[in-house]
Amino acid sequence: MKILVKSHLGGYTLSREWVMEEYKNHLLRKRRLAKRPPPQKPPVDLDNSEPWMENPKNVADLLWIARQVNQRIEEYGPKNPTLHQ
Structure with a gap:
């Protein structure tokens, strides 16, 4: 998949397919992190001072x-x- 493609304005721009793929991955990451439980504190205080x-x-x-x-x-x-x- 090409990341940069020629623009109709004469330069280069990001390809629509690449942007869609990145957005899909972003949503998947967001959903995966939302399923995780919040981090738990250790059961014991690790500071022995x-x-x-x-x-x-x-x-x-x-x-x-x-x-x-x-x-x-x-x-x-x-x-x-x-x-x-």
């Missing part, structure tokens, strides 16, 4: 969180920091 402290109330709490984060970075972070610069 926990907050360090639910509601930090002062600067001391924030400093404690910062120390804990730095400690975890030292434990589990990259052993050679020059590789990750």
Whole structure:
């Protein structure tokens, strides 16, 4: 099937058959998607992280969180920091 055909105005235009085929495919896609059920949320929360402290109330709490984060970075972070610069 030709996509471009000569127009009676002197240029090229899309062939009627190609446009009809594209529209048919568009309608089929639309119907197929309409039949699908809406996506479901996973049954479990996949985020296994926990907050360090639910509601930090002062600067001391924030400093404690910062120390804990730095400690975890030292434990589990990259052993050679020059590789990750």
